[in-house]
Amino acid sequence: MRFLIILFLIFQSNLVNAFEINGEITQGALIIGKEQPGKSIYINKQKIKLSKNGIFVFGINYNQTGNVIIESVDKNNQITSKTYKIKKRQYKIQKIDGLHEKMVTPDQESLEIIKKENDLIKNAQLIDSDFEFFLSGFSRPIDGVISGVYGSQRILNGKPRSPHLGIDFAAPKGTEVKSPADGYVTLAEKSFYFTGGSIILDHGHGxxxxxxxxxxxLVRKDELIKKGQVIGKVGATGRATGPHLHFGVNWFDAKIDPELILNK
Known part of the structure; x- marks a missing residue:
């Protein structure tokens, strides 16, 4: 609900001289902003998309520190700049035991497969389309209990591994998974090594x-999906000890905390 309120406030604002953003500048945040159309927006010197309605969006990675510098440049090259300090977060530790050893320490052949799959995932997440589906806000993909949180350092079979950069919903096998917003299918794969059956939806602007x-x-690559449409069913494929849905949000390669944008 808070995410929808932020969007409402942005659309109700009347800009005169400077851009506006809504949302806390914290690790894992997805920030929506508004500026007068026709200007150029830069986030830490990286130019990002500004819609014809003057909307822009950017994300803050889970481990990003320092400042976010937003610059708006008009047609006369006049620059308006604001600097925001990123709020650091404390993350939990999550221990998972009972995984097959090859899922914790893959062999060389498996590592080559994983690299190819990771490249497919990365390419799907780097698409910078003109869609503005993210403006509708995001509903929960299922109603399950959250069993794994964003940012937690994972200890797998007693071995430290990469942090968990999404949230897990515990749910019975076969539970319907619904799209939290309109989207465009950029990846639909049945049997990735770590993520098993996997879908990626593009909601626009990265x-x-x-x-x-x-x-x-239940969807195909290059298919347009409506909010609330059933896209798949919960399973335990890939690196999993039981049925659950891993749900992640990205802004390009920045990992966003889904709990910060889901409508409660």
Whole structure:
């Protein structure tokens, strides 16, 4: 609900001289902003998309520190700049035991497969489309209990591994997974090594969502999806100890905390 309120406030604002943003500048945040159309927006010197309605969006990675510098440049090269300090977060530790050893320490052949799959995922998440589906806000993809949180350092079979950069919903196998917003399918794969059955939806301006460990995939690549449409079913495929949905949000390669944008 808070995310929708932020969007409402942005659209109700009347800009005169400077851009506006709504949302806390914290690790894992997705920030929506508004500026007069026709200007150029830069985030830490990286030019980002500004819609014809003057909307822009950017994300803050889970481990990003320092400042976010936003610059708006008009047609006369006049620059308006604001600097925001990124709020650091404390993340939990999550221990998971009972995984097959090859899922914790893959062999060389498996590592080559994983690299190819990771490249496919990365390419799908780097798409910078003109869609503005993210403006509708995001509903929960399923109603399950959250069993794994964003940013937690994972200890797998007693071995430290990469942090968990999404949230897990515990749910029975076969539970329907619904799209939290309109989207365009950029990846639909049945059997990735770590993520199992996987779907990625593009919501525009670099914002994407990923759904992993699915038992069934009910959409195809390059298909337009409506908010609330069933896209797959919960499973335990890939690196999983039981049925659950891994749900992740990206702004390009920045990992966003889904709990900060989901409508409660």
């Amino acid at each position: 914002v994407s969502t990923i759904y992993a460990h699915l038992d069934e995939i």
